Amino acid sequence: xxxxxxxxxxxxxxxxxxxxxxxxxxxxxxxxxxxxxxxxxxxxxxxxxxxxxxxxxxxxxxxxxxxxxxxxxxxxxxxxxxxxxxxxxxxxxxxxxxxxxxxxxxxxxxxxxxxxxxxxxxxxxxxxxxxxxxxxxxxxxxxxxxxxxxxxxxxxxxxxxxxxxxxxxxxxxxxxxxxxxxxxxxxxxxxxxxxxxxxxxxxxxxxxxxxxxxxxxxxxxxxxxxxxxxxxxxxxxxxxxxxxxxxxxxxxxxxxxxxxxxxxxxxxxxxxxxxxxxxxxxxxxxxxxxxxxxxxxxxxxxxxxxxxxxxxxxxxxxxxxxxxxxxxxxxxxxxxxxxxxxxxxxxxxxxxxxxxxxxxxxxxxxxxxxxxxxxxxxxxxxxxxxxxxxxxxxxxxxxxxxxxxx
Amino acid sequence: xxxxxxxxxxxxxxxxxxxxxxxxxxxxxxxxxxxxxxxxxxxxxxxxxxxxxxxxxxxxxxxxxxxxxxxxxxxxxxxxxxxxxxxxxxxxxxxxxxxxxxxxxxxxxxxxxxxxxxxxxxxxxxxxxxxxxxxxxxxxxxxxxxxxxxxxxxxxxxxxxxxxxxxxxxxxxxxxxxxxxxxxxxxxxxxxxxxxxxxxxxxxxxxxxxxxxxxxxxxxxxxxxxxxxxxxxxxxxxxxxxxxxxxxxxxxxxxxxxxxxxxxxxxxxxxxxxxxxxxxxxxxxxxxxxxxxxxxxxxxxxxxxxxxxxxxxxxxxxxxxxxxxxxxxxxxxxxxxxxxxxxxxxxxxxxxxxxxxxxxxxxxxxxxxxxxxxxxxxxxxxxxxxxxxxxxxxxxxxxxxxxxxx
Numbered sequence: 001x002x003x004x005x006x007x008x009x010x011x012x013x014x015x016x017x018x019x020x021x022x023x024x025x026x027x028x029x030x031x032x033x034x035x036x037x038x039x040x041x042x043x044x045x046x047x048x049x050x051x052x053x054x055x056x057x058x059x060x061x062x063x064x065x066x067x068x069x070x071x072x073x074x075x076x077x078x079x080x081x082x083x084x085x086x087x088x089x090x091x092x093x094x095x096x097x098x099x100x101x102x103x104x105x106x107x108x109x110x111x112x113x114x115x116x117x118x119x120x121x122x123x124x125x126x127x128x129x130x131x132x133x134x135x136x137x138x139x140x141x142x143x144x145x146x147x148x149x150x151x152x153x154x155x156x157x158x159x160x161x162x163x164x165x166x167x168x169x170x171x172x173x174x175x176x177x178x179x180x181x182x183x184x185x186x187x188x189x190x191x192x193x194x195x196x197x198x199x200x201x202x203x204x205x206x207x208x209x210x211x212x213x214x215x216x217x218x219x220x221x222x223x224x225x226x227x228x229x230x231x232x233x234x235x236x237x238x239x240x241x242x243x244x245x246x247x248x249x250x251x252x253x254x255x256x257x258x259x260x261x262x263x264x265x266x267x268x269x270x271x272x273x274x275x276x277x278x279x280x281x282x283x284x285x286x287x288x289x290x291x292x293x294x295x296x297x298x299x300x301x302x303x304x305x306x307x308x309x310x311x312x313x314x315x316x317x318x319x320x321x322x323x324x325x326x327x328x329x330x331x332x333x334x335x336x337x338x339x340x341x342x343x344x345x346x347x348x349x350x351x352x353x354x355x356x357x358x359x360x361x362x363x364x365x366x367x368x369x370x371x372x373x374x375x376x377x378x379x380x381x382x383x384x385x386x387x388x389x390x391x392x393x394x395x396x397x398x399x400x401x402x403x404x405x406x
Numbered sequence: 407x408x409x410x411x412x413x414x415x416x417x418x419x420x421x422x423x424x425x426x427x428x429x430x431x432x433x434x435x436x437x438x439x440x441x442x443x444x445x446x447x448x449x450x451x452x453x454x455x456x457x458x459x460x461x462x463x464x465x466x467x468x469x470x471x472x473x474x475x476x477x478x479x480x481x482x483x484x485x486x487x488x489x490x491x492x493x494x495x496x497x498x499x500x501x502x503x504x505x506x507x508x509x510x511x512x513x514x515x516x517x518x519x520x521x522x523x524x525x526x527x528x529x530x531x532x533x534x535x536x537x538x539x540x541x542x543x544x545x546x547x548x549x550x551x552x553x554x555x556x557x558x559x560x561x562x563x564x565x566x567x568x569x570x571x572x573x574x575x576x577x578x579x580x581x582x583x584x585x586x587x588x589x590x591x592x593x594x595x596x597x598x599x600x601x602x603x604x605x606x607x608x609x610x611x612x613x614x615x616x617x618x619x620x621x622x623x624x625x626x627x628x629x630x631x632x633x634x635x636x637x638x639x640x641x642x643x644x645x646x647x648x649x650x651x652x653x654x655x656x657x658x659x660x661x662x663x664x665x666x667x668x669x670x671x672x673x674x675x676x677x678x679x680x681x682x683x684x685x686x687x688x689x690x691x692x693x694x695x696x697x698x699x700x701x702x703x704x705x706x707x708x709x710x711x712x713x714x715x716x717x718x719x720x721x722x723x724x725x726x727x728x729x730x731x732x733x734x735x736x737x738x739x740x741x742x743x744x745x746x747x748x749x750x751x752x753x754x755x756x757x758x759x760x761x762x763x764x765x766x767x768x769x770x771x772x773x774x775x776x777x778x779x780x781x782x783x784x785x786x787x788x789x790x791x792x793x794x795x796x797x798x799x800x801x802x803x804x805x806x807x808x809x810x811x812x
Binding site: 016019020050053054056057058059060061062064065066068069071072075076078079080082083084086087092093094096098099143145 | 422425426456459460462463464465466467468470471472474475477478481482484485486488489490492493498499500502504505549551
């Protein structure tokens with residue numbers, strides 16, 4: 001007997017038939033003696049349909065009204081799921097974000113959750129009701145509808161689980177768990193039984209798109225155990241949880257990669273205090289996220305400054321940097337969009353030496369040149385030529401013993 | 407400079423193109439210096455789509471969840487219209503029923519409006535915002551979404567107009583006003599410039615489906631002037647308002663007809679006190695609306711009792727009445743579904759004699775037998791054989807001088 005929060009994504013509730021399947025699974029969980037709170041997304045395709053309507057009616061939809069519009073997507077799903085459960089003989093009740101309420105700031109289309117009173121849901125659970133909540137949406141202090149941005153339903157689920165101090169937050173998705181790396185690249189990739197919040201954050205931010213990053217941050221902050229699993233069968237998925245002793249014994253948990261960045265070098269920069277600040281301030285002002293930054297050792301008072309930015313921002317960055325480079329007397333600016341960042345991740349890393357060395361020698365054995373390196377407590381990232389991405393991921397996966405035993 | 411409430415039905419907002427047209431018309435009204443509050447229905451077809459989803463997911467949808475589901479229809483329209491107005495450079499703001507709030511009782515799918523605080527809308531109007539409200543929906547004391555039943559958007563509009571003490575409530579529909587009778591039956595039917603609440607109620611309840619009855623009752627109670635007109639051109643429509651001296655001079659304002667009733671006779675009923683009550687109590691308990699009731703003059707202590715009920719309830723009524731007729735010693739029960747009720751309506755009637763006589767002789771001249779008669783202050787209804795409906799309407803329309811001058 002536990003308090004279980006379950007979240008079903010758009011694919012899991014994508015048709016009437018699938019909504020019935022979800023109701024069946026929810027009912028089973030309830031019949032096992034659990035209290036159940038369900039969070040659902042819009043039926044797959046529905047949000048896109050609504051966004052298309054908005055774009056048809058005008059070029060730049062008001063953000064407040066955009067949220068009023070797209071919030072109908074989840075509203076349809078909660079009503080259908082709740083009436084389906086009721087028709088099966090269960091007591092069920094749907095809640096909009098504004099009814100729970102999920103209180104957010106007023107940043108429409110990308111609102112952040114501020115608080116979730118648990119009184120109403122607790123009262124329903126006490127009366128043995130199954131509670132069905134709309135994900136993705138909230139309400140601000142003025143009573144206006146807000147939404148959390150794409151993928152926000154994961155965050156809704158974890159936040160509601162945190163507010164209720166749920167025993168587990170099950171996130172049902174179209175993959176059956178978190179893998180050591182993308183199985184499309186490494187067929188021998190293994191599903192992980194568990195992974196720490198920190199590792200999951202690195203995996204997510206590096207391109208493994210299983211969970212929305214904010215939901216993992218939320219789970220870490222409030223210590224919510226997330227169970228990532230599929231709604232299409234009953235297998236256990238992956239637990240995302242606080243680091244434990246067992247995790248420590250594993251050197252590397254997963255390999256992530258990201259082809260979405262570009263590398264920019266400012267060459268022959270005068271090696272003086274304040275120069276880096278001069279280069280990066282305009283990027284900050286333009287709201288461009290700089291990821292890795294490397295400054296080579298200075299020779300003859302000149303140095304090369306290299307950094308990565310999202311590929312989509314590359315042109316804009318060059319426009320900002322090139323006149324600046326001239327002004328500060330740099331030799332020039334070069335850019336490369338054919339790069340890829342490959343990372344090994346593991347909480348065991350910080351208590352073991354030699355992991356970096358093993359990564360570098362593994363890549364070197366395959367003739368893969370490392371263009372940039374950055375490290376954190378639980379991660380080592382190397383920038384390599386984009387064409388080597390899959391090869392690098394494969395050899396690292398094998399070298400660190402992540403391949404599934406046959 | 408006035409406070410104008412405008413209501414646009416599903417057809418008027420049935421496509422993106424039409425929503426743009428509505429926005430244009432709203433903007434024109436605003437540009438003329440008026441404060442404007444707009445009430446909209448769901449885009450035509452949308453409510454049916456949602457109801458089909460509910461019926462797909464289960465046979466008997468929970469009423470609470472049904473309301474959560476169908477309320478999304480108007481939510482989509484208010485967002486689209488408000489964002490369209492904003493993109494045209496106007497300040498606009500959408501309101502759900504729960505945000506205004508339109509407070510109703512908890513009778514889901516057929517809720518009745520209890521009160522509408524005007525504070526929020528007034529504040530927006532003071533800041534020169536165009537306010538866009540979802541029709542058809544409200545919220546009960548528990549914060550649950552309710553809906554007013556099909557056609558409820560008319561009632562929303564009139565109720566909001568009453569709450570704001572608006573100068574006029576314009577109801578845009580797919581006909582351009584209220585006609586002396588159905589123009590499909592009488593091509594010479596004339597659009598009325600104005601009609602009293604009482605006449606409109608008789609017209610509506612007798613089958614002229616321009617306005618929802620409840621909206622007219624509401625308008626009468628709070629003295630709201632309704633302007634029924636079309637959104638497809640700029641012509642004046644029909645004002646529904648308090649009776650004035652001019653209306654008094656018109657004997658008959660319109661001819662209504664209704665083919666939806668059936669006639670039932672209980673024959674040879676012992677003429678004793680309490681018998682009628684015995685016959686009608688089971689119908690009341692079964693929630694069946696009895697319309698006309700006629701008891702013939704008694705002969706030899708026996709009488710015939712005839713009444714009309716909705717055609718759809720006819721079978722059920724016979725099942726209830728037949729055993730009862732035996733028990734009270736009646737001779738038998740007969741029924742006739744091939745009937746029609748034709749009515750002449752006019753506030754001028756109550757101060758003029760001879761109107762009934764003119765009606766009867768007009769019908770008689772055409773050989774139309776009158777099977778039942780009932781009268782009120784402003785209406786005379788005759789039940790005739792269904793096949794004479796159109797003929798009866800046509801000759802009465804001409805006899806009372808309602809035909810359009812060529």
